[in-house]
Amino acid sequence: MKLKMDFVSSIKLNGKPQKKKIDYILKRVKDGSILILDGVMKPEEEMELIRETMRRIDDGFPGIEVCSLKKEVKGLKFLFEKINEGGEKFWTWMTRNPPKTDLKIGMTLIGPAKVIKKIKKNPDSFSVLAEV
Amino acid sequence: MVFGRFFNWIMNFFRTRQNVRLGIYGCTNVGKTTLANKIAMDWAGEEVGKVSSVPHETRFVQKKEKVIIDSNGKKISINILDMPGLATKVDYRKFRKYGIKVKNAKERAREATQGIVEAIKWLNNVDTVLAVMDATKDPLTQINVTLLGNLEARKIPVILVANKMDLKKAKPDEIREAFPQYPIVDISALKGTNINQLYEAIIKHARKAK
Numbered sequence: 029m030k031l032k033m034d035f036v037s038s039i040k041l042n043g044k045p046q047k048k049k050i051d052y053i054l055k056r057v058k059d060g061s062i063l064i065l066d067g068v069m070k071p072e073e074e075m076e077l078i079r080e081t082m083r084r085i086d087d088g089f090p091g092i093e094v095c096s097l098k099k100e101v102k103g104l105k106f107l108f109e110k111i112n113e114g115g116e117k118f119w120t121w122m123t124r125n126p127p128k129t130d131l132k133i134g135m136t137l138i139g140p141a142k143v144i145k146k147i148k149k150n151p152d153s154f155s156v157l158a159e160v
Numbered sequence: 161m162v163f164g165r166f167f168n169w170i171m172n173f174f175r176t177r178q179n180v181r182l183g184i185y186g187c188t189n190v191g192k193t194t195l196a197n198k199i200a201m202d203w204a205g206e207e208v209g210k211v212s213s214v215p216h217e218t219r220f221v222q223k224k225e226k227v228i229i230d231s232n233g234k235k236i237s238i239n240i241l242d243m244p245g246l247a248t249k250v251d252y253r254k255f256r257k258y259g260i261k262v263k264n265a266k267e268r269a270r271e272a273t274q275g276i277v278e279a280i281k282w283l284n285n286v287d288t289v290l291a292v293m294d295a296t297k298d299p300l301t302q303i304n305v306t307l308l309g310n311l312e313a314r315k316i317p318v319i320l321v322a323n324k325m326d327l328k329k330a331k332p333d334e335i336r337e338a339f340p341q342y343p344i345v346d347i348s349a350l351k352g353t354n355i356n357q358l359y360e361a362i363i364k365h366a367r368k369a370k
């Protein structure tokens with residue numbers, strides 16, 4: 029049995045609308061790939077990923093396993109992030125369209141639940157048990 | 161469209177909400193329905209739903225409306241919203257282990273996925289959340305992290321509930337270490353241990369949502 033892992037740069041997903049980001053991720057995971065992103069989605073996007081996963085579950089695809097590590101930003105970077113988030117919220121409120129957000133600094137692993145059996149998460153690391 | 165949104169915002173700002181919509185969220189089998197039943201039985205004399213060891217027993221949002229909680233002379237009226245357990249996967253094969261037939265297991269899985277979608281939708285319509293965690297298990301799951309991140313982004317007050325304190329393996333301090341920024345109450349929903357502390361916490365934090 030083979031295991032496919034795709035390492036995806038955040039550049040690939042940055043600036044894309046939420047729906048396209050989620051479509052990109054789920055298409056690959058449903059095909060059996062384990063995706064490793066060099067970034068973290070917003071909690072709202074992660075929740076949307078779960079919701080969309082539920083809609084796509086079938087006999088051959090029981091869902092996903094996901095784990096992310098977000099780097100805590102401090103000082104000026106934190107301030108800029110909050111200003112940016114405020115702008116995104118205002119844009120969403122005005123247009124009712126989700127903003128085209130960039131991934132935050134960190135790392136995310138998303139894979140098919142059929143393959144990934146367990147993820148043990150710690151505050152600054154995680155280990156994955158996969159079975160092919 | 162923009163003016164419509166602005167009008168709704170103004171209306172919501174001035175609207176006086178009669179009941180606090182208390183969402184009970186968490187992973188599967190952490191004791192959400194047991195807790196909902198305990199609260200409803202204590203204050204309304206009726207249960208909210210059926211409890212089972214089979215995951216995804218609650219597959220639809222279960223409600224008990226206008227429940228008055230009274231603690232130390234302070235009263236609050238709540239709508240209890242017992243949510244289906246959140247998960248990133250639902251495999252019908254897991255239900256087969258509990259002796260459920262294939263056809264029924266598939267139907268249960270289909271309903272469970274819809275329940276999770278519904279629970280996520282409800283995040284836009286709750287005032288306060290009890291995030292229930294099984295104190296015998298590792299709290300640092302992606303579901304818990306994502307749930308709390310969403311509540312923080314939506315500015316929804318949250319109380320962490322370390323449940324199953326009646327079990328020897330319970331380690332509520334692990335929940336405290338993982339999520340130190342939230343108020344937390346250690347309880348056993350099954351035995352009713354510390355339940356009054358939870359009612360005090362609900363009254364204290366739920367009022368912020370008004």
